[in-house]
Each structure stands twice: as C-alpha cells, then as structure tokens.
Amino acid sequence: MNFRTQIPIPKNQNxxxxxxxxxxxxxxxxxxxxxxxxxxxxxxxxxxxxIIFNPVSIEKIIDRVVSEKPFTEEDVFFQNEQWHCFEVHSDVSDSSKEKLLQNLNQILVETKKQLQEATHLIITYGTSWVYRNIERNTIVANCHKVPQKQFAKELLLVETIENSIQNTIELIKKINPDCSFIFTISPVRHLKDGFVENQVSKAHLFSALHGTFDFRLSTFVYFPSYEIMMDELRDYRFYGEDMLHPSQTAIDYIWERFSESCIAENSFQTMKEVAEIQKGLHHRSFNPDSEQHLKFLSKLNQKIAVLAEKFPHIKF
Known part of the structure; x- marks a missing residue:
C-alpha cells in the first residue's frame, strides 16, 4: 500500500x-x-x-548587472550604525559607506561574469508581497529595519510578475543566449503576511510562472519545490522549530528529487565520491597520531587527488 502521493517530475533535457x-x-x-x-x-x-524574495527586485538587480550600472552614493543610506542599499540584502551592509559601495560594485562585475559563463540559472521566487519605499517610490528587496511607516505594502499583480519574469529572461539572454533556466517557488510560508495572504501570494507566483510558459513544451524547467513540501511532506515533522521553514530532512528529500530530475545520471557516482570524502574530512579520530588514522588520511588524500585530476575545479 502507498500512503502518500508522489509528484511526478520529468527529467530535465539539459x-x-x-x-x-x-x-x-x-x-x-x-x-x-x-x-x-x-x-x-x-x-x-x-x-x-x-537573499532576494520577490520577482521585481530580482529583475532590478539583474538589470543593474547586465547594464553595468554602478552603485553610487544615491543608492545607499545610513540606518542603525550601518550603510545599506535597498536593492540588496543586509548581509552586504557595512559600517563604511566607501567599503559598501566598493563591495557592491565589485560584486556587480563578478556577477556579470558569472551570468555570462553560466550554463544554468536557478531562480527561486519567495513571495508576491513587496514593500515600496514611499520617499523613493521604488520597490525594495530588503527594508533593513527602517521604520514601517516609510513603506507601503503591496501585492504584485500576476501580470506584473509575468512581465518581470520575461524581462529577467531577456536580460540574461542578452549576455548569455545559451543559458538554461530552472524556476521554482520557495516552500517557505511567509505567515507574517497572514495565512490567507501567504496563499494568495504563492498563487500569484504560480499563475505568473505558468502563465508565462507552458513548461510541457518550453525549454525552461519548472521544479515543484513548494508542491513537494505541501503534498509529499505534509507533516510538521518535516518543518523546523518555527514550523515554517523546511527541516534538514525535508531539504535533503527535496534535494534528492531535484537530483533525480535536474542532475545528469553520469554525475551521481562523482557525487557519491565527494560525499565519502566530505564524511572523511569531518571524521574526528580519538588518536590523530595513530598509524591507523595516518593510513586513513593517506587514502583520503589519494581519493581527493584522483577526483581533482578529473575535475580541477573541485577543492576541499
């Protein structure tokens, strides 16, 4: 007997x-x-x-990258003893305005190169709810704990999201026409917006993605992260302590489904070898100077050398 429904996921053709x-x-x-x-x-x-959650902000940052529009002093502001930029996450913020701008523009250059060389771009949309900074009249990627009264909360229309997705693709295609796209919707529920509001938000993302493409016919790929979490893993034991984010077990399972669908089968053996090395590197010996442990390390280094010969980019 089968006590759950499993979502069928077609194999990625690329x-x-x-x-x-x-x-x-x-x-x-x-x-x-x-x-x-x-x-x-x-x-x-x-x-x-x-981290960037909404489609408009993802489009905006890609537009800046592709057009090589540098960040300037007009794009940053000071709040809570840090300099921030509304277009990026607070992880990038800095206590120095000069360092922040230097870092942002360095990331800008590096990201364009990465997008030009990418074989695959994976985009995970999180929400249709956005915050518009009233003074600048612009949708922000992150509010950086600026007082709520400075923003207006909006729900992106399906048509707006469709246009944003299409614009994002066209921007990438300008610099990398051969790039493959994989889209997915985050399984994390944004319940701070409200239970019903979260469902509406996700529904707008679904409608926009599937309104933009017929994934059965398109060369673009849709991977059902949200559907797996809501259907195959419909039990709170698959959630973290906040009951909103997937637990590590859920992440591992969704990764397995992703691997089956989107990773080439000829890579599975290499993945197995990498996992064995990772486990070996994390192994802690009771006696690091013992002959047995030294032999173990020697074999481990041999495995790393063999793998590095096949794939020089692999570093441990």
Whole structure:
C-alpha cells in the first residue's frame, strides 16, 4: 500500500553535471539548495547580493548587472550604525559607506561574469508581497529595519510578475543566449503576511510562472519545490522549530528529487565520491597520531587527488 502521493517530475533535457556552471538567485530556499551544490562540489554561485524574495527586485538587480550600472552614493543610506542599499540584502551592509559601495560594485562585475559563463540559472521566487519605499517610490528587496511607516505594502499583480519574469529572461539572454533556466517557488510560508495572504501570494507566483510558459513544451524547467513540501511532506515533522521553514530532512528529500530530475545520471557516482570524502574530512579520530588514522588520511588524500585530476575545479 502507498500512503502518500508522489509528484511526478520529468527529467530535465539539459541536466546539470560537473562541467556545468550554476548561478542560483532568490529566496532563502535558494540558499538551502546552494549549500547542497557546495557540499557536492558543483560549480555554483548563490545569491551574490544576498537573499532576494520577490520577482521585481530580482529583475532590478539583474538589470543593474547586465547594464553595468554602478552603485553610487544615491543608492545607499545610513540606518542603525550601518550603510545599506535597498536593492540588496543586509548581509552586504557595512559600517563604511566607501567599503559598501566598493563591495557592491565589485560584486556587480563578478556577477556579470558569472551570468555570462553560466550554463544554468536557478531562480527561486519567495513571495508576491513587496514593500515600496514611499520617499523613493521604488520597490525594495530588503527594508533593513527602517521604520514601517516609510513603506507601503503591496501585492504584485500576476501580470506584473509575468512581465518581470520575461524581462529577467531577456536580460540574461542578452549576455548569455545559451543559458538554461530552472524556476521554482520557495516552500517557505511567509505567515507574517497572514495565512490567507501567504496563499494568495504563492498563487500569484504560480499563475505568473505558468502563465508565462507552458513548461510541457518550453525549454525552461519548472521544479515543484513548494508542491513537494505541501503534498509529499505534509507533516510538521518535516518543518523546523518555527514550523515554517523546511527541516534538514525535508531539504535533503527535496534535494534528492531535484537530483533525480535536474542532475545528469553520469554525475551521481562523482557525487557519491565527494560525499565519502566530505564524511572523511569531518571524521574526528580519538588518536590523530595513530598509524591507523595516518593510513586513513593517506587514502583520503589519494581519493581527493584522483577526483581533482578529473575535475580541477573541485577543492576541499
């Protein structure tokens, strides 16, 4: 007997392998998947400007990258003893205005190069709810704990999201016409917006993505992260302590489903070898100077050398 429904996921016709170069953008779930790529030593860059939840802000930062529009003093502000930029996450903020601008513009240059070289771009949308800074009349990626009265909260229309998705693709295609796209919707529920409001928000993202493409016919790929969490993992044991974010078990499971769908089968053996090395590197011996442990380290280094010969970009 089968006590759950499993979502059918078609195989990606252009799967990821160890020669692929991946850029992942979007919500905190993009960070979860990015950590998996890092663990298995794929060539991956995740959220160079930090976590960005909404489609308009993702489009805006990609537009800045592609058009090489540098950040200036007009783009930053001082709040709570830090300099911030409304277009990026607070992880990038700095106590020095000069250092912040220097860092932002360095990331700008590096990100364009990464997007130009990317074989796959993975975009994870988190929410349709956005905050518009009233003074600047612009949608922000992050409020940086600026007082709420300085913002107006809005729900992006489906048509607005569709246009944003299409613009994002066209921008990337300008600098990298061969890039493959994988879209997904974050399984993290934004219940601070409200239970009903979260559902409406996700519904707008679904409608926009599936209104933009017929994924059955399109070369663009849709991976059902949200659907897996809501259907296959419909139990609170698969959530973290906040009952909103997926637990590590859930992340591991969604990664397995992603691997089955979007990673080339000829990479599975390499992934297994990488995992064995990672476990070995994290092993702690009771007697580090023992002959047995020294032999273990020697074998481990041999495995690393063999793997590095096949894939020079893999570093441990």
């Amino acid at each position: 799967p990821i392998d160890y020669n692929s170069k991946i850029v992942s953008l979007g919500s905190c779930f993009a960070e979860n998947m990015g950590a998996k790529f890092e663990y298995f030593k794929f060539q991956n860059k995740t959220n160079p400007f930090g």
